[in-house]
Amino acid sequence: METSVFTVSDLKFAYGPHARVFDGLNLSIEEGVVTTFIGANGSGKSTLFNLLTKNLKPDAGQVLLRGADIADVRLRDFAKLVAIVHQHNSAPPDLTVERLVSYGRTPFQRFGHAATEEDEEAVEWALELTELADLAAQPVMSLSGGERQRAWIAMAIAQGSKVLLLDEPTTHLDVKYQLDVLNLVNLLHSELCMTVIMVLHDINQALHYSDRIVALRDGDVVAQGSPFDIVDPALIKRVYDVDLDVIERDGRPYVVTVPHPEF
């Protein structure tokens, strides 16, 4: 029997009286796998991300984290269970990579106490994993886009939680760095058995790196499951409203994101 890390039940959310996003959403996200939300702009994938991360409050319904309603979990305790990498990140111009990564230990540091040995080890480990040890003394904002994103992921790793959520971690990066970041996420999953939940814009990267896909359209889950099982031209049509071919490589489906000559 599979266990679910997040369970969304009868979730309702609206940004305003005429901007309803979810009207009774039900969803279960499995522990220990990589789950990716896909959907067109306005499908609700970012809103769902913000509801899972306590940045938005549901109007009705619940989001359960391993059975506990996250509305009742204090931010600090939530931060010990779940690490989040948001889409937009900035830092003061002189903040070093090492300092930034050490902020990941904030949920564990009692007010006014210095960092413990355990904190320092966690920071060092996160820097090693993300291959940032050599850049530890550099200001974050002086790094390339890809290195910068790795630094924020390193901060999240230093939190030591088993669940990692990433909101469009590859946006604004060159394709080389996009792959760097996704390979790193893949490593965190395969080596550390982290549960990964992310929002991705690129459909093929979503299909390649995910165990489970949650496809959203207008606030509804139109399909969820393994990419092998659910992806076909009909699904792509329903999610993105375009007719595209689906091809296979090593049995895994990919979408040809240019129109077929016949259309």
Place this chain on the structure above:
Amino acid sequence: MGGKTVKPAGKGRVALAFALTALALVALFLVAVNTGSLQVSLGQLFNGLFVAYDDSVATIWDLRFPRILIAMVGGAALAASGVLLQAVIRNPLADPGIIGINAGAALCAVMVVALFPALFYFTPLFAFLGGCIAFALVYGLSWNGGLSPLRIILVGVAVSAMFTGLYAAFGAGSMSAGASSIISGSITMKTWADFRSIAVYGAVGLLLALLVWRRCDLLALDDKTARSLGLDVAKNRVGISAISVMLASITTAVIGPISFLGLVVPHVARLVVGSGHKALIPYSMLLGAFVLLLADTVGRTIAAPAEISAAVIMAVVGGPAFILLLIRSRGAYGN
């Protein structure tokens, strides 16, 4: 924030900065003690203070010491207030003077001094109330789904002008000496009673300011990122704002509204010790104490026997400094 990056300040540089600034403050203190018509030698001063009664030293003790200490505490408080305010609204151009906190505090202080002189010792508390009202007004009026750096400055200037007009009108009507001393922003004629007033409330505010450095560091990240680390961003904004408003209001209640110090001192401090609040907050206090004491000491020598108030000196020096910062950061804050 723009793409500009700054070399991080090393530990040695930070320690040196603290030591040199502290030394400069001590030296300035001794100069200030001896500035004026009455002068004593260093030996005579020590003798008079700690060994035997000395007429000149006693006069200096009663007239100059309170004023010097008030300038130091006030400078430290205003600088700390500026740092906290800048952390809270994520805008290095924020200053308690520019955005109207000082003017709001001054209005309430002037009203209490003029209407209820018996409540003298509680003046800082009423000033705090006035500062809170002004800050709430500015924050509320410039909130637009988020805080635009430029918008908060513009609204702040308007609120500041309104309260400045009100307390000037009120002060002109009341003709009270206490009220006019607050309005002028000068540290003349201050007594040990005034010092006690600023020291008691100021010590609380300064201590609180020293405790929130970690929270200020996290607020410098994006709001969602700070939340993901367990920081309740909204609650901490309110709390740290309150400390900032308190520091600025207390100072205003005793010295009067002084602008630009809360802007210029933290800015220089950032260049010296970096933007980490663990060093930035205490260093700004030290530098703020130095700058306001310098402004006051220069103010009472430059045109002696007439005096130019510290507020005027700060405005004359701080105004151009503010313009310089605006020009330098044009790209970053123009939106």
